[in-house]
Amino acid sequence: MKYKRLSKEQLEELHQEFINFLATQSITAEEWAALKKDTPQVAEEELDVFSDLIWEGVLAKVKYLENISARHMHLFQLTEKEMKLISVKVANPNIDLRTPEGFGWFKKNWQSDFVEYLTASKAYSEDKNKDKFTLIEQGAVITKGELYQWFDEIIN
Secondary structure, eight states, X not given: OOSXXXXXXXXXHXXXXXXXXXXXXXXXXXXXXXXXHXXXXXXXXXXXXXXXXXXXXXXXXXXXXXXXOSSEEEXXXXXXXXXXXXXXXXXXXXXXXXXXXXXXXXXHHTTSTTEEEEEEEEEOOSOHHHHHHHHHHTTOEEEXXXXXXXXXXXXX
């Protein structure tokens, strides 16, 4: 398995897609039920293959990721050739950017001496999607990129 198995909830959401996946392998509903009962290891492998296919499709389309902690924001733009980062650090120990109050403070004080910015870029390894997945595993979430774009306009 290249990524990680989809959660039970995710698999339930993708029920129809999973049925279609089994159909492409010529596995009927009855055969799937028998696989789960008689050879659970094979059924588990099918779930892993399906999960990897879904992850590949999602990761290929991801353009922006955000990882926000109490006093840091790591905003990523995932271009064709590289990952671009805008990193924001809040030096005020009383601020938690994950709360409405903390983010409100940040919106009013983003130009103050309590806020530091850093930009960087990094070429992908030989496996671009694995690089993206690693960021997700470290806590990043897929976004539409509004925050990244806002900062990008201010910085440039």
